[in-house]
Amino acid sequence: MSLLEIQNLVVEFQTASGPFRAVDGVSLKVDEGEVLAIVGESGSGKSVSMLAAMGLLPWTAKVTADKLLFNGRDLQAMSDRDRRKIIGKEISMIFQEPVASLNPCFTVGYQIEEVLRVHTDLDRKARWDRAIELFQLVGIPNPEERLGHYPHQMSGGQCQRVMIATALACNPKLLIADEPTTALDVTIQKQILDLLMKLQAEHGMGLIMITHDMGVVAETADRVIVQYKGRKIEEADVLSLFESPKSVYTKALLSALPENAVGGRLPTITEKLTDQQIFEGAVR
Amino acid sequence: MLRFILGRLAVLIPTFIGVSIIAFSFIRLLPGDPVMLMSGERVMSPERHAELMNQLGLDRPMYAQYLDYLGGLLTGDFGSSIVTKRPVLDDFMQLFPATLELSLCAIILAVCLGIPAGVLAAVKRGSWIDQTVMGAALVGYSMPIFWWGLLLIIFFSGYLGWTPVSGRISLMYFFPPVTGFMLIDSLLSGQAGAFKSAVSYLILPTIVLATIPLAVIARQTRSAMLEVLGEDYVRTARSKGLAPLRVVGVHALRNAMIPVITTIGLQVGVLLAGAILTETIFSWPGIGKWMVDSVFKRDYAVVQGGLMLIAGVIMLVNLIVDLLYGFINPRIRH
Numbered sequence: 001m002s003l004l005e006i007q008n009l010v011v012e013f014q015t016a017s018g019p020f021r022a023v024d025g026v027s028l029k030v031d032e033g034e035v036l037a038i039v040g041e042s043g044s045g046k047s048v049s050m051l052a053a054m055g056l057l058p059w060t061a062k063v064t065a066d067k068l069l070f071n072g073r074d075l076q077a078m079s080d081r082d083r084r085k086i087i088g089k090e091i092s093m094i095f096q097e098p099v100a101s102l103n104p105c106f107t108v109g110y111q112i113e114e115v116l117r118v119h120t121d122l123d124r125k126a127r128w129d130r131a132i133e134l135f136q137l138v139g140i141p142n143p144e145e146r147l148g149h150y151p152h153q154m155s156g157g158q159c160q161r162v163m164i165a166t167a168l169a170c171n172p173k174l175l176i177a178d179e180p181t182t183a184l185d186v187t188i189q190k191q192i193l194d195l196l197m198k199l200q201a202e203h204g205m206g207l208i209m210i211t212h213d214m215g216v217v218a219e220t221a222d223r224v225i226v227q228y229k230g231r232k233i234e235e236a237d238v239l240s241l242f243e244s245p246k247s248v249y250t251k252a253l254l255s256a257l258p259e260n261a262v263g264g265r266l267p268t269i270t271e272k273l274t275d276q277q278i279f280e281g282a283v284r
Numbered sequence: 285m286l287r288f289i290l291g292r293l294a295v296l297i298p299t300f301i302g303v304s305i306i307a308f309s310f311i312r313l314l315p316g317d318p319v320m321l322m323s324g325e326r327v328m329s330p331e332r333h334a335e336l337m338n339q340l341g342l343d344r345p346m347y348a349q350y351l352d353y354l355g356g357l358l359t360g361d362f363g364s365s366i367v368t369k370r371p372v373l374d375d376f377m378q379l380f381p382a383t384l385e386l387s388l389c390a391i392i393l394a395v396c397l398g399i400p401a402g403v404l405a406a407v408k409r410g411s412w413i414d415q416t417v418m419g420a421a422l423v424g425y426s427m428p429i430f431w432w433g434l435l436l437i438i439f440f441s442g443y444l445g446w447t448p449v450s451g452r453i454s455l456m457y458f459f460p461p462v463t464g465f466m467l468i469d470s471l472l473s474g475q476a477g478a479f480k481s482a483v484s485y486l487i488l489p490t491i492v493l494a495t496i497p498l499a500v501i502a503r504q505t506r507s508a509m510l511e512v513l514g515e516d517y518v519r520t521a522r523s524k525g526l527a528p529l530r531v532v533g534v535h536a537l538r539n540a541m542i543p544v545i546t547t548i549g550l551q552v553g554v555l556l557a558g559a560i561l562t563e564t565i566f567s568w569p570g571i572g573k574w575m576v577d578s579v580f581k582r583d584y585a586v587v588q589g590g591l592m593l594i595a596g597v598i599m600l601v602n603l604i605v606d607l608l609y610g611f612i613n614p615r616i617r618h
């Protein structure tokens with residue numbers, strides 16, 4: 001049984017000019033201990049499909065799927081209350097902008113403790129001890145002191161470590177990382193990726209890595225899904241994808257990497273392919 | 285924090301001087317002088333007029349009068365009323381509790397209804413609840429206070445007979461003022477029915493005075509909440525599996541309160557200005573009515589002193605708002 005199984009997910013947003021389909025029939029599976037990367041350009045529906053699975057989309061979104069199962073339980077059939085018992089506890093998510101993702105009015109300690117208060121029976125002292133333990137786990141020095149700090153007193157990298165600590169507070173089975181390194185500078189990106197991979201291996205979690213960075217995919221993923229304009233274009237294990245991409249879009253995507261640039265000009269996808277060619281060449 | 289408070293206090297000094305110049309000069313721009321108004325319809329000889337002006341010190345050059353006045357202010361002397369001869373500060377301290385009681389009730393009503401209404405409108409954005417709340421807020425904001433007061437008096441006091449028309453408490457009750465707050469004094473008096481009577485006299489003026497602040501607070505809360513509800517940290521709060529009430533009431537509202545607190549502070553000025561009209565309509569014996577009467581009598585000392593004291597109250601409230609702002613928003617505190 002897969003940890004997360006999604007079949008034919010469709011997400012539509014109601015807009016002033018009619019419904020807009022952001023995700024169009026995406027299917028995926030993630031197993032325990034597996035790292036799945038979802039890669040694609042901006043607007044390819046990678047984040048939206050995961051936010052839909054978490055139930056975090058605004059009310060203007062209409063989510064339908066033939067299957068939306070977590071650990072065998074049907075997320076669509078659940079009441080909101082039952083779903084909230086899973087969200088934050090068994091499935092956690094970290095986001096792209098770590099500083100903006102933490103509430104500026106509360107200390108980081110409060111924000112970690114809050115998850116433990118909602119999902120566990122730990123008393124105040126035990127929650128505090130667990131928060132210290134989590135800070136040590138994600139490599140934040142002086143945890144006792146740092147727990148009393150506000151997000152604006154920390155750097156972007158440290159805020160992302162706080163987000164990871166919060167996400168891991170209840171030992172989730174699945175962690176969804178939505179472009180966790182995009183807003184960070186390169187050296188910090190490497191540290192955060194290494195930390196995520198170390199924690200994933202130690203805890204045996206399923207990890208879904210949403211990214212547009214092929215370098216991150218190569219470094220982290222077991223399996224890769226390539227998305228374009230809300231549709232799945234290709235799914236393959238990481239080695240096959242880099243060695244012998246099947247869809248024309250994936251080939252174009254790989255050839256658009258800056259290291260493949262010829263002369264002073266960076267290659268782009270849109271000047272080579274039309275939408276029709278991309279969708280026709282899709283390998284699902 | 286101490287530096288922050290001292291910085292805010294330093295800004296008050298030029299504000300205080302500016303207000304004193306405005307208070308001093310504006311009342312003198314009005315045609316007529318207190319001596320002419322004191323004489324009423326009787327004719328006063330130019331010699332007697334000049335003598336009285338001299339006695340009151342009003343024939344001296346403007347700058348000399350101002351410097352005298354400013355010197356007095358610095359020693360806590362706000363002058364004495366030309367009409368009643370009583371010190372301005374004594375009258376103010378006697379009448380201010382009535383205005384403060386009315387204003388406090390009004391701001392409490394405005395905050396207690398305005399914030400939940402704004403939050404509800406934001407959470408149910410685009411629904412009939414949102415449209416009803418915002419429609420009502422627009423009507424409330426646009427309504428002239430004097431007209432709204434008269435409508436309520438006609439309907440609730442005249443037609444239904446539920447509430448009294450004017451005053452602070454029924455003439456049946458009498459007790460010496462202890463705090464100056466009728467609600468508290470009526471309770472302290474131990475007279476049966478006195479508190480109920482004081483409440484019934486307070487209802488309509490409170491509603492009238494609260495209407496505009498209520499509308500402004502509801503609109504500001506809605507727009508602040510709409511902005512905050514779209515923030516990443518609200519999404520994070522929801523991703524933790526928190527109940528919607530906690531996400532909205534703790535994570536979103538705390539951030540949305542930052543601009544709302546500023547608005548509430550600014551509404552205190554509106555309340556004191558509104559109190560002048562409301563007190564006149566309901567014959568509420570507070571500083572609003574006292575100021576209006578003294579403008580008509582060209583009682584320079586009262587108008588100047590009253591304006592300075594009201595400005596002082598507004599400056600104090602704004603200082604408190606600034607401190608609260610620092611308390612709610614840790615980015616300012618640190």
